[in-house]
Amino acid sequence: MDKVYNFSAGPGMLPDEVKKDAQRDFLSYNNTGMSVMEMSHRSKPYEEIHFEVISLFRYLMNIGDEYHVLLIQGGATQQFDAVPLNLFVKGKADYIVTGNFASKAAKEALKYGDVKIVASSKDKNFTYIPDVDKIEFSKDADYTHITTNNTIFGVRFRKLPSPPSPLVADVSSNILGEVMDINKFGLIYAGAQKNIGPSGLTVVIVRKDLINNPMSICPTMLKYSEASEADSLHNTPSTYSIYMAMLTLRWLKKLGGVAEMQKFNDYKAGLLYDFIDNSSFYKNPVEVPYRSIMNVPFVSPNAELDALFCKEATASGLISLKGHRLVGGMRASIYNAMPLEGVKKLIEFMKKFESENK
């Protein structure tokens, strides 16, 4: 297959330029005679990569010295446990449940302390975000947890809540795709495989004052204090994933950074939502103000047509469009690396499919 547009929710597309650079340097990086994946994590050439990634995060997200940027393993799911294991002091947390992963995160925390679901959008199958100004937060919680963008249902927070406890967020599916004010958060975490690079890397950005009291039962590899003291080199990190993240972050910086990328993402998502809203064939169930610009779920008139859509789209080089089993239908994940051309091809295909199956 010549040119494929991959709408996978993650791992997803990487920029062409990033892939070509990585391929060119695969056997010998910077004249070292070695592939990056063969380098000791204690070697100078690897350490340069490692610290450049941390610097690029600081630059692109405007992260001050009061925060650590940690490069760890295990995926965002591992953070569902790491967050309470590191942040529970009183052993209480508030969770806002706006989707499947938010719900899982709350469930994990329950193993280690008291969890209060202060708001949920489950009543309407996660198609909106609860009004953050009407939430009654606990006064004595250690933190308040949200998921900024829901990958499965395609909803996102437009306005952040302002709880009395530090705001903790799973930002896996919109980090670097939208401007975030890190100062509004105590901690954010993200699996890399959507907007950062390949899987195997998880980024945790955490306020330094929050990590000094991990629970005694916290596994050492899950302790933020261990990671920060060793600059995330406390054991062998996922070095090649970190290298690919460096190339991707450099690419983003060259394109103008996150604010420019958000404009581009708003435009891409706008094209797709406009087309869906103007169609009587396709539907997106999410309330307009809360629609994700990263993940766009939609359905055709019935499940049979949905299946046919995915089959024919795949044959046309538009792949991984099948929706999550909890939602059905289709889902187009259009992260930073999805070119405009990919969204336009998708819309063209949707038009054609509609005219053939109306």
Added chain:
Amino acid sequence: MDKVYNFSAGPGMLPDEVKKDAQRDFLSYNNTGMSVMEMSHRSKPYEEIHFEVISLFRYLMNIGDEYHVLLIQGGATQQFDAVPLNLFVKGKADYIVTGNFASKAAKEALKYGDVKIVASSKDKNFTYIPDVDKIEFSKDADYTHITTNNTIFGVRFRKLPSPPSPLVADVSSNILGEVMDINKFGLIYAGAQKNIGPSGLTVVIVRKDLINNPMSICPTMLKYSEASEADSLHNTPSTYSIYMAMLTLRWLKKLGGVAEMQKFNDYKAGLLYDFIDNSSFYKNPVEVPYRSIMNVPFVSPNAELDALFCKEATASGLISLKGHRLVGGMRASIYNAMPLEGVKKLIEFMKKFESENK
């Protein structure tokens, strides 16, 4: 630099053939139009890779159906916690401490239960392995933990202990480099970055009957039962590391498997030890029967010469030879992918250095 021989303790060298195949297919794997690292972990082409890796482990290590082969993240260090969190039922374990990582593993387990150090070689700075037939094991331990090969001190078990409880082993630095009888173990684990592929992947091979009673405080991502139920696809795995492992395991299979590789490794290590033993300039401190065939530490007459050795070796394309800070001197890690040529070049260099600095 043209041709480099990398003696790093890990991440270490990868076979040339493996790297070239990966480079060739970097932009489009198997005519999919995608890099492996862009593929959804739920996609068919990725799943084929994933399950081939599990099959190759079963084939190469002769692993029966009574064991799970799990592909997870976090490194061997994460297993220091995962092992007790999954295997503690009575909350007691025996540990044999034969090096730095064995000692760390014991320390982690102490957080979750009773740990008895039943034997240690710390008295002679880990330069030997205690006589396994003279160890008094606990009768009621949940497991007995060993480190089969010590990466830092260059010692290894020649004979395995036979404790009454299941034997658990960190095999990170000699898995696939030596034949192991999996049936003698309840569980083995290994970080990939020595003999399996790049970092980011940890392999756990565990007897199915041992994983059904994780401690209630065990983080979900550390639960073997969760990983096994989802065929290690419970969250997004480190997909590219797993792909590189597939290429490396295929290469090992083609070369004749682990028994053939061990012959080659015995030969490579034998050349180096023979040279050191016949020299009055270099010394290896390890008692002969316990010498590792993977990691060969050695010293010159003094620390100044050691530093000069590493500097000049690096300039000659023999890199990462500096010993671990706990041992000093030099260390040559000669894993499966280190060609005979590399060991010969190292010996030539050692001769030359000796003649110039005697």
